Amino acid sequence: MNVHSGKLEKFQNHFSRYPILSHTWGEEEDEIHFGDIQKEHLLKTGPGRIKFDGCCRQAKADGFDYVWIDTCCIEKSHHTDYSEAITSMFSWYQTAGRCYAYLADVPDKATSTFDNDFRRSRWHTRGWTLQELLAPQDLIFYSKSWTKLGEKVSMTSMIEEATGIPAQFLDGFRDASVAQRMSWAARRVTTRGEDMAYCLYGIFNVSFPIMYGEGASAAFSRLQEAILQRTPDASILAWGLDLQHEDLLPEPPSTNRYGHILATSPQNFVDCGTVVPWESDLSGQRLDVNSGYYHLQLPLHTTKAGHTFGLLKCYSRSQQRGCIGIPLCKVEQGLETDEFMRPRGSKAVQLFDIDSSHEASNLRIRDLSLSEDIQRFDRRYGYSIEVPASSKLTVFDVYPKDRWDTSKKLGTTGVDFQRDAVQLSWIRLRHNEEQSPDFVVMLELEISSSQAQLKCHLMVASRSMDLDTIAVEIPALPSLSRFTGRERASNGWCNLTVNQTTKRQGGYAIYEISLTELERRQVDFVDITSEIELATWNRRLQSLFEEDLQIGPKANTVARSVLEKQAHIKYKATHLSSMKKELERLPLEVAESKKVLKSLTHQEQRLQEKKSGILQSISTLSERLPMGVGVNRLMQWHNSVAQSLSRTLPAQDADIESIPDEKTRLFMRAIAIGHLGAMEYLSGQLDDATKASTSPAALSTAIKSSNIEALIWLLERGFDVNSQDSDGLTPLGRAAPGGLISVCLLLIQRREDIGLDIDLEGSDGRSPLVLAVINDHVEVVGLLLDGKASISNMDSGADLHALTLAARYGRVEIARLLLDANAALDAEDENGETALTMAASKGHDGVLQLLIDRKANIEATSRNGSTPLTVAAHEGHVRISRLLLNHGANTNARDDDDSTPLHLAARKGHHHVVKLLLDNDADIEAKDRWGFSALAAAAYESFEQTGRLLLERKAYIESSTNDGRTPLIWTAVNGHDHMAQLLVDKGADLGAREVGGRNALEHCLYNEDLATTRVLLGRRLPIDRQDMCFDRAMNIAIAKSFSEVVRLLLREGHGKFTNDETVGFLKYAKEFATDIEDDKAEAMDEIIAMLEDAITPRERVRRYQLHRPSIWEETVQTPPDSVNFLERKNIPYSERQAHTEQSFDIPISEYSERGRTWSPDAPQQSQTSNDHNGKHDDPRWKRKAARYKKSSMNSEQRSRGYPSLQSLQGQHGDAYPPGHYNRDRGPDTLAVDGEKKRQRSSFETPREPNKYPRTC
Structure with a gap:
């Protein structure tokens, strides 16, 4: 078609480059056809015109002068042209310059559902579009608005997901096996059945005459025969492949019936997407058709169970090994013949560990699709019947009549390989008594592995029921075994039993059926008329169930829509009064909603009338059942109905499935899916007590599944609407938090009739209004307020009113509704x-x-x-x-x-x-009440x-709380070093004290907070030493073995501590060192060394001369300015430290005696001692000796022996050991008997001869 003139032009051999359209046909009258173009009758509108105009417009935009569209470029009325078009279609798409794939049901790519819409497009399901996908080299997809969606080469993954065609075959598929290509068409359909074969011409590169009317199966058979003429690919026979049970060989059907060797449709190849030929053997397996038979060569494999499989030269790639076998069996068992059949319904399987080198056998497989006399295969067995003369019985009727020769009283039947798996024949015997029922004999000829077996069954039937009806109804009964195996029966006038014998007559087997009278009346026999009536009512009931299932969801949807529209109208009407700005819009919306409501209401009425008729039929069913069959039989019938419902009604959640009683469980299942018919039937099987006990669960199940019709049914039958379910919720309490507007409106509308308590709380103490507020369901809150729900009810779990709850959860609209309803x-x-x-x-x-x-x-x-x-x-x-x-x-x-x-x-x-x-x-x-300012609170x-x-x-940085603590003290108390740094940087007073006398530094030391201590001592500040009280801090640091703090204090107090004070600190440290834990000994040794280093050189020499006279007598005197002579002599530091300790330590005996006199009120002891005994003054030996000495003291002595950290706590911590600063008396003074006396320490250290050379 010329895109510029809009006219058709015909080309023979040479034609211009053209694009081609791929699409799915719509309604015939909507498409633009060949005749419409010829007559220039292009006034059509609708989908066909949109498709036509878009294609022409796109072709022009792409620079093409011509375009090919199948709807208008094929003259379908001309058979020759039409056949040529179908045959050439694949090549036309293959040689096209571009292919436009128009997807009429896919929106633009920008939509959020594009991926799903593309995969579900109808274009992927049509038979003709398969070749239109595979043939073109340049394929572009367009949306329904002719927006470009993408190209085939860029959308391969999505196309693979949509079609099941592997991506590697989208650019070229000639390497794919026949079975694989067939599998691509397995899920596609065509409008005309034969087209499913014709649309695959190009896929397999074959052609054959087109004959519409031959049927889809015949056309597909011709396609496969044409394929077999071109390729030896054996995968064409692998149809019906079953890969689900790879380790189990499927059992052949119990009755071997003739089946086709070829598939009947592409659907048979649905699981063959991975079937490929053997790569090691490309010769294949050719199959020919001749004289009504398929001739092929196949290796045969027989299993231990006697099942025969023909081995194909192909396998499923998903299994990676083995070969595919097709089931075969001989037409005549036990005969040496090459005639086989593939049983109907059999499955091809993947066989493993099979020797595929079997010698191939020549096989003949009959083609039953050919026209021939099949009766020869049906008439292989016969039967005759003998009736005792005394029984007054005659053969009244037989079925089927063509199997009965009345002149010879001989019936014929046999194996029907074409139709039935089991042959049934019927004989009717009638008594001469007019009121008596008839006898019916059912002959069942069953074929198992081509072996025949006849079974006879005797039953009675009403004279009014035709034998044809009996023959049709009996096989359709749900449990045929209940009517078989009975060989005796009684009609009230005659008692019979049936027997059979077998004899051969020519090539036929003849079964002789003989009837014998019995004297005793039979009780356990089958009345086939009653059974058929029960089966009829069962089918009627099932039909009503199915009809109810079809109507139920629609009726439920309509009912829910009616209630939702009613609720919407109520909400909008309420909203209308409070929102004047929407005054012009809302009435129109209300009017439109009323219009829709009227239509829905009318529809609901019609559905309700139909549904009421169904329920009425079910409810009166028990009154119309035949009573003559007995109570036990009726109970069996009801149980069979329950079993049928058990299969029909889907299983629900664990609560329902845990119900022990089957009928109650089925009743709850029916409620869950809104199956009113089943509910009506099953409710008649439940007693009142069971209904009452299931009331809460039944209502809850209907509400959770939003089944309005089921809920109405329950309410109309008196189920308790104020009961609580297993979750402690009432029906309204269940619907309100879920926002089920339709359920809430239904319950509120019927509250007077059903006795609904609108404010009834659940087990958690929450009313429906409270639950709706918490879950932000505005319209539900509006319905409850219209229904006069109490606003003052409180949530018992949180003791909150509805308005307070709305404020808690931020529900603005709900709060407005509550305030409009006069909430306090x-x-x-x-x-x-x-x-x-x-x-x-x-x-x-x-x-x-x-x-x-x-x-x-x-x-x-x-x-x-x-x-x-x-x-x-x-x-x-x-x-x-x-x-x-x-x-x-x-x-x-x-x-x-x-x-x-x-x-x-x-x-x-x-x-x-x-x-x-x-x-x-x-x-x-x-x-505040504790004296905290904002700054103190932040510091805290x-x-x-x-x-x-x-x-x-x-803010005032020294603002103190009621206990006198400043912000800085609070940071020290709580260990906040960063906050302390801020306050110190801003000039906070480090010496400020709380009511108890401690300052910030002391708190840090007592709390062992070294980080904050570093902050407080990390800067040299002009602070009054008495306010800072470095000496007290030094005592605490020594007592806690904080060597780092001692170092900081010595640095901060440099020039402020006197030598006597430092000596006192040293003495105090050495006293603590004797009884200190081992893990702190190293730190204490470091403290002693630092204090010794802090003593001035003059004081060190003086103390050395005072306390070491024996050494001075034996050695050369060292001048005062040569105190570092040891260092000049290159004596190691460890020896210098030992020498220093020997020079200034107090003897152990005096140490212990003086330790007991450290109290201002205690009498002073002798200041000297000669109890040296020549012991070495090693600190470790001193600590061991001190512990031994202390262990030998009594409790009173120990209590007075050593100063503790607690002795430092009192008024300003004033319980100082000797030699330390006293605020009232000055340094190094003690109050003894009310007088001030200078205390002088005596240091006498045992001499160790020849420790150092005399030159010292």
Whole structure:
């Protein structure tokens, strides 16, 4: 077709480059046909015109002058042209310059559902589009609006998912096996059955005459025969492949019936997508057709069970090994023949560990699709019947009649390989008594592995029932075994039994059936008329069930839509009164909803009338059942119905499936899917007690599945609407939190009739209104308020009103509805909190603004005196705090603890809120009941950023709490070193003391907080030594073995500690060293060394001369300025340290005696001692000796022996050991008997001869 002129032009051999359209046909009248173009009748509109115009427009845009469209370029009325077009179609698509694939059911690519829409497109399901996908080299997909979706080469993964064709075959498929190509067409369909074969011409490169009317199966058989003429690929016989049970060989059918060797449709290849020929043998297996037989050569393999398989030269690639076998069996068992058949319904399988080198056998397989006399295969067996003359019985009827020769009283039957698996024949015998029922003999000829076996069954039937009806109905009964195996029967006038014998007559087997009279009346026999009536009613019931299942979902949807529209109208009508801005729009919406509601209501009425008729039929069923069959038989029939429903009704959740009683469980299943017919039937099988006990679960199940019709059915039959289910929820309590508007409206509309308590709480103490508020279902809340639900009901779990709950969860629209319904604006919960306070606490500014607009008390206080601003500041909500301040909230409001909003914000570290409050004139120095200012609170919790902000706003840095602790002391108490650094940097007083006398440094030492201690001692500051009390800190540091702190104190106190003070510290350290734990011994040794190094050289020489006279007598005197002579002599440091210890340590005996006199009130002991005994003064030996000495003291001595850390705690920690600073008396003084006396320590160390050379 010329895209410029819109006319058709015909080409013979040479034609211009053209694009081609691939699409799916719509309605015949919508498409633009060949005649429409010829007549220039292009007035059609609709999908066909959109497709036509879009294709022409795209061809022009791509620079083409011509385009080929099958709807208008093929003259279908001309058979020759039409056949040529179908035969050439594949090549036309293959040689086209471009192919436009128009997907009329796929939206643009930008939509969120594009991937699913593309995969589900109808284009992927049509037979003709398979070749249109594979043939073109340049294929582009377009959406229904002719927007480009993508090219085939870029969408291979999506195409593979949509079609099942592996990506490697989309560019070229000639390497794919026949079975693989067939599998691609297995799930595709065509409008005309024969086209399923014709559309595969190009896929297999074959052609054969087109004959519409021959049937899809015949056309597909001709396609396969044409393929067999071109390729030796044996995979064409691998159809019906079963790979699910790779280790189990499928049993051949119990009755071998003739089947086709070739597949009947592409659907037979659905599981053959991975079947490929052997790579090692490309010769294949050719199959010929001749004289009504298929001739082929196949190796045969017979299993141990006697099953025969023909081995094909192909395998399933998913299995990686073996070969595929097709089941075969001989037509005549036991005969040496080459005639085989493939049993109908048999499956090809993958065989493993099979010797594939079997010698091939020549096989003949009959082609039963050819026209021939098949009767020869059906008439192989006969039967005759003998009736006793005394029984007054005659053969009245037989079925089928063509199997009965009345003149010879001989019937013929046999193996029908074409149709039936089991042959049934019927004989009717009638008594001469007019009122008597008839006898019926059923002859069942069963074939197993081509071996025949006849079974005879005797039963009675009403005269009014035709034998034809009996013959049709009996095989259709659900359990045929119940009517078979009976060989005796009685009709009230005659008692019979049936027997059979077998004899051969020519080539036929003749079964002789003889009837014999019995004297005793039979009780256990089959009345086939009653059984058929029960089966008929069963089918009728099942039909009603199915009809109900079809109508049920639609009726349920319509009913739910009606209720939802009613609820929508109610909500909009309520909304209409409070929203004047939507006044013009809402009436139109309400009117439209009413119009839709009217239509839905009419539809619902019609469906309800039909459904009522179904339910009425089911409810009266028990009255119309035949009663003559007995109670036990009726119970069996009801049980069979229940079993049928058990298969029909899908299993539900664990709660339903755990119900022990089967009928109750089925009843709950029926409720879950809204199967009213099953509910009506099963409810008649349940007693009243069972119904009452299942009432809560039944209603809950109907509500959870939103089955309105099921819920209405339950309510109309009196199920308790105020009961609680296993979760403790009432029906309304179940629907409200789930937002089930239709269920809520239904229950509220019928509350008077069903006795609904709209405010009834569940086991958790929550009413339906409370649950709807919590779960933010606005329309449900509106329905409950219209139904006069109580607004004052509280959530027992949280003691909150509905309005407070709405404020808690930020439900603005629900809060508005509650306020419109006159909810108490300032109602308090048990904690005294109002809705405004709750909104401020949770940070919901929308609800807060609504409450403020409704004039809520902005200064309302809770039980602890907190205002909304106090709560917002505590939680750190900046927007809420700003909103409250803008509406005049008191910035300095105090709660019961005298805390202001600024206190609480600082205590929580909300510096943004702190800044906002300071900007609104908050009192920065306000204190709470414990004396905390905002800065002290921030320091207490170590919020550094908040503290810096307060200090920048000139907060008083020395503000103290009621116990005298400044912010710096609080940082020391709690170990906040970073906050301490900030305060020290801002000039905080390190010497400030609390009421108990401690300062920040002492707290750090008592708490063993070295990090904060480093901060306090890390800077040299001009601090008064008495205020700082370095000596007391030194005592604590020595007692706790903090060598690092001693080093810092010595550095900070340099020039302030006197030599006598340092000597006192040294003495105190050595006293502690004797009884210190081993893990602290190293630190204590380091402290002693540092203190010794801190003593001035002159004092060291003086002490050395005073306490070592024996050494001075034996050695050369060292001048005072040569105190470092040991260092000049290059004596190692360890020996110098030992020498120093020997020079200044107190003897052990004196050490112990003096240790017991360290008290201001104790009498002083002798200052000297000669108890040296020549012992070496090694510190480790001294510690062991001291522990031994201490262990030998009594408890009184030990209690007075050594100073402890507790002895340093008192008024200013004043219980100082000797030689340390005393605030009242000065250094190195003790009060003895009320007098001041200078205390002089005597250091006498046992001499160790020849320790050092005399030159020292």
